[in-house]
Amino acid sequence: MNKLLMMKAFTSVVTEGSFHKAADRMNLSPQLISKYVSQLESDLKTRLLTRTTRKINLTEAGHIYLQRCQQVLLDIEEMENSLTDLQNQVTGTLNISAPMSFGIHHLSAPIAAFQSRYPSVKVQLFLTDQKVDLLEANVDIALRIGHLKNSSLIGRKIAPIRMVTCASPQYLAEYGEPKTAEDLTQHRYLRYSYSEGRELTESWGEHSPFSEQNTQLVSNNGDILINAAIRHQGIAIQPTFLTYNAVARGELVVLEQFPLQMMGLYAVYPNRQFLASKIRHFIDFISGYYGELPYWDKPCDRHPSYTATVER
Known part of the structure; x- marks a missing residue:
């Protein structure tokens, strides 16, 4: 009893x-x-x-x-x-894991805005492109880019992520602009190591135009690859949240003839029946921050090729 x-x-x-x-x-x-x-x-x-x-x-x-x-x-x-x-109460320490480049370029502002609204929340931000075990790493929320798969985690889409194929104008002038997937096999590829070719497989099937033979540079950081592309080292496949400034400055050109499958930025968290208020409020806040068309995908009048790509 x-x-x-x-x-x-x-x-x-x-x-x-x-x-x-x-x-x-x-x-x-x-x-x-x-x-x-x-x-x-x-x-x-x-x-x-x-x-x-x-x-x-x-x-x-x-x-x-x-x-x-x-x-x-x-x-x-x-x-x-x-x-x-x-x-x-919206209080306590909020542990967030996020992709390295996205966190550096696009998380400072929303976190500052969130803490201005909820000053009692302390944020610990852990940047890594590797997937962490949320429970083992004591992470409240992980921001992840890709396609949400079935798991023990709950996820909410935060923003669309558009991938583009791009290169510098000087590189294209020297090596020629590829028109077909077959043409790409003759070009130097700047590969993001964590993707393991997924974005290529999803867009072109198993017949990827890129291989080890034409891979010029491999890195686990997108900024490195963007900078290499700006320096005419090859063709990169990267998200628009990294390419938009270089495209706007004319340092990179988007190859519209090679569209890639859309991905998403997701906030994932353990499947708990009761979420702490700090977690629930941050997810609600970040979900409405970027909008359906994030600022990095706003049309750029000076570069029609980029505008056409992001409006598709």
């Missing part, structure tokens, strides 16, 4: 002065209240109450137990209230 419920029944009987009034207060039957008190006395092996037809009195043991009961019930109530307050 539930010891906590027995304790509540006992204190209610003493407070209300009768089993019937205690039953009304707890929305239970008088018989059940009496059963709870009797079971409590049986468990304690001592009598707590003396009952007459008109009055209920506490025994000496009952006086001592009542004080302890009231303190225990008060402590439980205060503990539950504090947890409810914690659930409702």
Whole structure:
């Protein structure tokens, strides 16, 4: 039998002065209240109450137990209230994992805006392009780029991620602009190591135009590859959140003839029934921050090729 419920029944009987009034207060039957008190006395092996037809009195043991009961019930109530307050308050430390380049270029502003709205939240941002185990790494939220797959994690899409094939004008002038996938086999490729060719396979099937033979540079960081492309080292496949400034400056040209499958930026978190308020509020905040057309994909009038790509 539930010891906590027995304790509540006992204190209610003493407070209300009768089993019937205690039953009304707890929305239970008088018989059940009496059963709870009797079971409590049986468990304690001592009598707590003396009952007459008109009055209920506490025994000496009952006086001592009542004080302890009231303190225990008060402590439980205060503990539950504090947890409810914690659930409702946006406070504490928020541990976030995010892709390296995206975090450097596009997370400082939203995190600053979030903390301006919720100044009691401390953010610990861990940047890595590798997928971390959220529970093992004590991460509350992970921002991930790709396609959300079935897992034990819950995810919400934050923004669309467009991939583009690009190269510098000087590189294209020297080596020629490829028109077909077959042409790409003759060009130098700047490969992002963590993708392992997924963006190519999803767009061209198993017949990828790039291979180890024409890979010029491999890096686990997109900024390195963008800078190499700007320096005329080859063709890169990178997200528009990294290429948009170089395209706007005319340092890179988007090869429209090689469209790639759309991906997404997702906020993922462990499948928990009750989310802490800091997590829930950050997910709601970041979900509306970038919009359906993020600022890095806004049309650029000076570069029609880029505009055509992002508007598709």
